[in-house]
Amino acid sequence: MGPGVAVSRVLGGRVMPPSPFHPTSFRLDVDEFDERASLVVVGNGMAGARFVEEVLERGGGEQFRITVLGEEPHGNYNRIMLSPVLAGESHEDDIVLNSHDWYADNGVTLRAGVRVERIDTAAKVVHAADGSVTAYDHLVLATGSYSFIPPMTGVRAADGELLPGVYGFRTIDETRAMLDAVGRCEKAVVMGGGLLGLEAARALQGHGLQVDLVHAMPHLMNVQLDAEAGAILKKSVESLGITVHLDVFATEVFGTGHVEGVGLADGRRIDADLLVVAAGVRPSTDLGVRSGLEVERGIVVDDQLRTDDPDVYAIGECAQHRGEVYGLVAPAWEHAKVLADVLTGTDPDAEYHGSRTATKLKVAGVDVAVMGINTPERDDDEFLVISEPKRGVHLSVVIRDDTLVGATLLGDTRKVAFLTQAFDRGAPLPEERIRLLVDLSDGAEEVGVAEMPGDSQVCNCNGVTKGAICAVVADGCTALGGVMDRTRAGKGCGSCKSLVKQIVEWAADGDLTEDPSASWYVPGIPMAKPELIAAIREQDLRSVSAVFAALAPAGKEDAKSKMGLTSLLKMLWGVDFVPEKDGEFINDRVHANIQRDGTFSVVPQMKGGVTTPAQLRRIADVAEKYEVPMVKVTGGQRIDLLGVRKEDLPAMWSDLGMPSGYAYGKSMRTVKTCVGSDFCRFGLGDSTQLGIDLESRFQGIESPAKMKLAVVGCPRNCAEAYVKDVGVVAVGNGKWEVHVGGAAGATVRKGDLLATVDSPEAVVTLAGRFMQYYRENANWLERTYDFVPRIGLEKIKQVLLEDSEGLVAELDANMQRSVDAYTDPWGQDGGEPSTPGQFRPSLPLIPLPEVPVR
Amino acid sequence: MSLTELRTSTAYTVGRVEEVPPGEGRAFVAGGVQVAVFRLRDGSLHATQAACPHAGGPLADGQTDVDVLVCPLHLYAYRWSDGASTSGTAPVRLYPVRDVDGDLVVEV
CATH class of the missing domain: 3.50.50.60 (FAD/NAD(P)-binding domain)
Structure with a gap:
């Protein structure tokens, strides 16, 4: 403390009572009936106090009698925030992390204003400047660092203190x-x-x-x-x-x-x-040196933060781990977590392996974010720099083996959230590296989540704003799944999910809780899809209830997992699947799409969008007979009969005499076509026939999410094949392009060209192979527009075109089995309901919400 | 003597247990009140109001497990134990239901 400083008041607490201790050496009495081990922490800064918090969080209050010795008289405060205090932007009371009362409330003895002089590692006691002797079973040194004062003539007064001023x-x-x-x-x-x-x-x-x-x-x-x-x-x-x-x-x-x-x-x-x-600062290692611990630049510790004395540990800025001494708070907090795991026995084998340091700060009014290295170090390191001195902006990234190993952002830190993710977790990088640093405007322009106003709506289905998401995160919920459950954001059409994720990451400031269930195929079975498939095959599980009994925690069924499991089992077992009606969503139980008033829509199959006068006449008769409130042409080139009562469904199917168009399922829906070469003067190939062939082969094939297909006879794209899950385009000379992963719904994405093939038969084979690969590898409800970029087009090409994994024959055979298992559900359940009351009305009496009849 | 309105519930036989397939629900009318009756895979019976409190969806068309009922329209879930929504909407009304010699008896 500098001379002439009047310590007006203790920060974060009550004024210390006069020391009750006798000035000569004494031993602090401990309750002899207290059987808890003594845990002594030297240093009450950001590392020491956080460590105590981590120990308490793991129930360590039961195991340990905790004593904290701090040289400063204050409670624990946020040292990082001293700059705003000096600038007059924050009040010193605002930077208190743990007040004196906090220690008392948690049964921790804080002895603030006490300097520790020496450790007697043989007797396992620490000697403090006030003459006290404190015994320990485990000792943690968190003495931090001190300001380095370079040698300068006249900097110190005669008494060795700094010159006033x-x-x-x-x-x-x-x-x-x-x-x-x-x-x-x-x-x-x-x-x-x-x-x-x-x-x-x-x-x-x-x-x-x-x-x-x-x-x-x-x-x-x-x-x-x-x-x-x-x-x-x-x-x-x-x-x-x-x-x-x-x-x-x-x-x-x-x-x-x-x-x-x-x-x-x-x-x-x-x-x-x-x-x-x-x-600069230097690690405070005096205590370690005086006590005979191994000290280099810092107090040397192993991967469990242990010094060369087995009962003495060091964490934070005073510690040297694998040659590194850190001057940032994040590594100190990681030390605190690992050591708390080790000492409380929560994870006795926990280890610290070093930190990848990323900092984001505002220095002298300029935003700066820095992580990893700032210049390339190897010949094949990629280095991208954007420098705009006039604007005060300088951005750079260093990439090694497709992984981000360093980034420097000065003056513009909008991309910091993504870069931190990529740096910390090795997330995949965009092929166009420039996208790491700037948002290119190509129609998919993204507004940085930091800039979004709090009241801007993120989830349009459930009307959730950015502010609502941030509030839940501020409330302590930092797992994406938890935030989605509580706000319902992303639980409608799902197209905003990635934005919700970004906002949660931003609001949690990188402190995101990993959601283990995020990788599960369905929420009720803790397994990723490949694991789940293997277990189902190995244990021969053919029904949804059998899967729950064998694989769910405590064999417990889960309503929200049933539909996904039904789909998976149908795909895996084909005709050998054991159906259970309660495992199906209502749409699949009655083969129609439920509407907002509890009625259903009926869409007969119309392959390739081609119909006949006889079919149209039959549809018209049925619509009149059952007083269908609305008849509508769909986007998928079919005819939709809307507002049908559940109890009328079987009779309508029978009168129609047409198969189901599967407009309700997570399955292959429809193949749109243009008029192709028969009539169109531009047509290069018979797209209509190929569309009909595709629909005939893949009708009703269930899949992780719906699949919409199209075939066009020329690149004019009249049937929108470029934006379909599988889109086929005739390009002349008998050649066809097969595009995959397109979408024109809540998400719009142009499909990727998988291959150009030279016959309609080759199109059918390749489309089937792709769809089977998707069925076997996509997550539940993951559309191809997410699946293709996730797996990567190159990988998909290698697997499907070059057979790099030897899977092609199996994919083809598995798809063939599904094709063979097809039966028309309308023909199947029309005559005899598959369960009692399958078509019984569920809302018999109340007036239905009025959907206008046109 | 104070005037107290006594509300009594009346038991109605709405149908047979086998009319509700395992794991599914069916709608019935009990004394002029619409109810949805569910028979879970563990054999237990539950009854709720027939229309979802959120947007009037047909709850009997929902999916179930031992803890919750999920409405088919917007996937709001309600707990069997107290009718509360797990997604923050109004609770669903529960009715006592029991199996009396194969008859479904609902008290409303």
Whole structure:
């Protein structure tokens, strides 16, 4: 603490009572009936206090009698927030993390204002400056770092304390002292052009002081930024009115009794009545050295944060792990978690393997985000830089083996959420690398989630705003599935799911809880699809109830999993599937699409959209006979009879004498066609016949989500084949293009060209092979427009065209089995209901909600 | 003597147990009240109001497990234990139902 500092008040708590301890050596009595082990933490900063929280969270309060010794008299406060306090933007009370009362409430003994002098590792006690001796079973050192004061003539007064007017920038007391001084000062020099120095300079300048920043290195923030980015930052800092001196260090501090200026190595003198030294920090290792622990740059620890003494651990900035000493809070908190796992026995084998550090901060008013390395290190590293000095923007990424290994964002951090994800989890990168740094406007322009106003609607189906999502996250729900359950966002058509995910990630600031169920095929069975399929085959499970009994936790059935399982089992077993009506959604139970008033829609099959006068006449008769409220031509080139009563369904099917068009299922729906070569003067191929052939072969094939197909006779695309799950385009000379993964619904996506083949038969084979690959590998309700990009077009081509995995014969055979298992459901259940009351009305009495009859 | 309105429930036989297939629901009328009766795979019987409190969906067409009933229209789920919605909408009304010698008896 600097001289002349009056400690007005203890931050985060009550004023400490006068010490009850006798000044000579004494031993603190412990309750001899307390059988809990003694856990002593030295250091009450961000690492030590977080560690105590993590221990308590794991029920460690039962196991341990916890004592925290802190050198500062305060409760635990957020050191990162000292800059806003110095700038006058935050009040010091706002940065308290754990008050004295918190320790008392949690049964933790906090002895604040007590400096530990020595550890006797043989006797397992710590000796403190107040003469106390505290016994431990486990000792955790979290002593942090201290401000490094470079050697300068005159920087210290005769008593070894810093010359009045010279401050480090590390503690709340130093911050208070500076705030106390700014009113009396006019000129400040800040030594150090790193993060802390820049923030101090900006804060002091905000208080009206003239500020000179002296940095010994050739560019600002040299640890995080490359020279080019540093130069851009310098311009931004200078535009604030701060004078920057680079590549020069101070050798002397002038003034007797109070600082009057600094002398630089090149002979210049800068007058100042306040000097802030922010020339870096050093791990506080004195205690470790004095106590005989192994100390290099920091206190050396292993992967369980253990020092060379088996009962002494070190975490946070004072620890050195695998040669690394971290100066950021995130690694310290990871240390705290691992050590809490180890000591409480929650996970005795937990290990810490180092941190990938990513920081996002605002320095001197400029947004900066930095992760990993900032320049390429190997010959084949990819390096992309966007530099706009005029705008103060400098963005760069370093990519190694298709993985993001570093990124620097200065002046524009809109892409930080995605980059952090990619960096932390090795998420796949876009092929066009520039998309890592900027959003290209190609119709799919995305607004950064950070910029979206809180009241903008994210889920249009359920009317959920960004604000509502953020509120649930702020409430502590950081798992995507949990947020979706609570807000219903993304639970309608699902097209906003990825946006919801981005918002949750942004709102949770990267602290996202991994949702294990996200990888499960259905929520009620904790298995991914390949695992589930293997188990079903191995255990010969042929019905939904058999799957629940064998594979669900405690054999418990789950309503929301039944439909997905029914689909999967039908696909796997074909005719050998054992159907259970309650495993089906109502649409599949009655082979029609339920409407908002509980009535149904009936869509007869009309292959390729081709019909006949006789068919039309029959449809017209049926519509009149059953007083169908609406007859409508669908988007899939068929005719829809809407508003049909459930009890009328079997009779209508019988009168129609046409097979089901499967307009209700998660299955192959329809194949749209154009008029092709028969009539069209542009047609290059007989698209109509090929469409009919495709629909005949794949009719009613169930799949993870619906599949819509189309065939067009030329690239004019009249039947929209480019935006279908499977779209076929005649390109002349007997050749056909097969596109996959297209969509024109809530999501619009042009399909990817899978292959160009030279006969209609080859189209049928390839389309079937693709659909079977999709059926076997897609997640439940995952449309092809998500599936194809997820697997990757190249991979799909290798598997289906080059047979890279030797799967082709099996895919073809499996599809053939499904084709053979087809029966028309209308013919099947029309005569005799498959369960009692299959077609009984479910809403018999109340007036139906009025759907207008046109 | 205070005037207290006494509400009594009346039991109605609405049909036979075998009219409701295992795991499914069917709608019935009990003394002028529409009810949906469910027979779960564990054999237990449950009865609710017939229309979903959210948007009037036909609950008897829903899907079930031992904990919840899921409406077919918007997939809102309701707990058998107390009728509460797990998705934050109004609760569904439950009615006592029992099997009396194969008859479905619902109290409304």
